[in-house]
Amino acid sequence: MTSAELEAARSGDEEAFASLVAPFRRELHLHCYRITGSVDDADDVLQEVLLAAWKGLPGFAGRSSLRTWLYRIATTRSLNALREQSRRPRSAPVPPFEPPTPNDRFDQPHLQPYPDVLVDELDPAVQAVARESVELAFVVALQRMPPRQAAVLILCDVLDFTVAEAAEMLAVGPTAAKGLLQRARSARHSPRSIASGARHHDLARKFADAFSRDDVDSVLELLTDQCWLAMPPASELYVGRQAVGNFLRASAAGRPGGNYALVAVTAGGRPAFVCYLQGRARGLLVIEPTQTGDKIASIMRFLDDGLHRHFGMPDFLD
Structure with a gap:
């Protein structure tokens, strides 16, 4: 990012804005997915994030990096999407046969798996961490946490933001963010490697x-x-x-x-x-x-x- 490019984007240059956010689009999409657990929702939320960034760019003061600023918007919009999910439950298709009585319940109706072909579009330096953090069991565990706990865990343990940075993104105090992180870590499911070849x-x-x-x-x-x-x-x-x-x-x-x-x-x-x-x-x-x-x-x-x-x-x- 150059100062000239930033100023052009602030002045309404759409091409400059597209160039500005292009390096972060795929990782922001992945971040929205980790929080929402849904590729469809991640698509929708990413569009909201880019629109909010476009409208808010003139007020971007540069006190943090552009990446941190974008992640703050993405985190807020993803948490909002989770609240929307709870208000619009997703119905399941009716099977064309009489299924046997289940012996348990699965409580993640919005869950979708993340395509590896999309992870392949990330910078090779971050692909290994990205692949671990979209493992289904890990994503299910995130969805079962209180949303802000899951968000701070992702921000600090997956993306390596500091607790202070995560606190600012979540609009909470550092002590509250530290408490959320400790509770999330105690409940987390660690991604595991499996045999390949x-x-x-x-x-x-x-x-x-x-x-x-x-x-x-x-x-x-x-x-x-x-x-x-x-x-x-x-x-x-x-x-x-x-x-x-x-x-x-x-x-x-x-x-x-x-x-x-x-x-x-x-x-x-x-x-x-x-x-x-x-x-x-x-x-x-x-x-x-x-x-x-x-x-x-x-x-x-x-x-x-x-x-x-x-x-x-x-x-x-x-």
């Missing part, structure tokens, strides 16, 4: 092959005893191999339109598949391998027929 890919291949053939027995052989299946925005949660198997069998028997075709992508550093039914995109599957990579610890089936577009996949397959 041949074993990782072999597990994903076996799962995709069995799932696309509705070979439930072969799918179950790949699961741990305590594997669970969640289907945001639905609240049903099936825990344990038997419960997961009961749901998969009911789905295979009652689903109109034949079998799914799965197209491999990657979401939050995990094997994922866009699901196509009769050639039309019908949501996304993400599997969580165990630490060793030889079993599956969880399956998340996202019932959002527009989610594939974030991964650059077509609406229809030939």
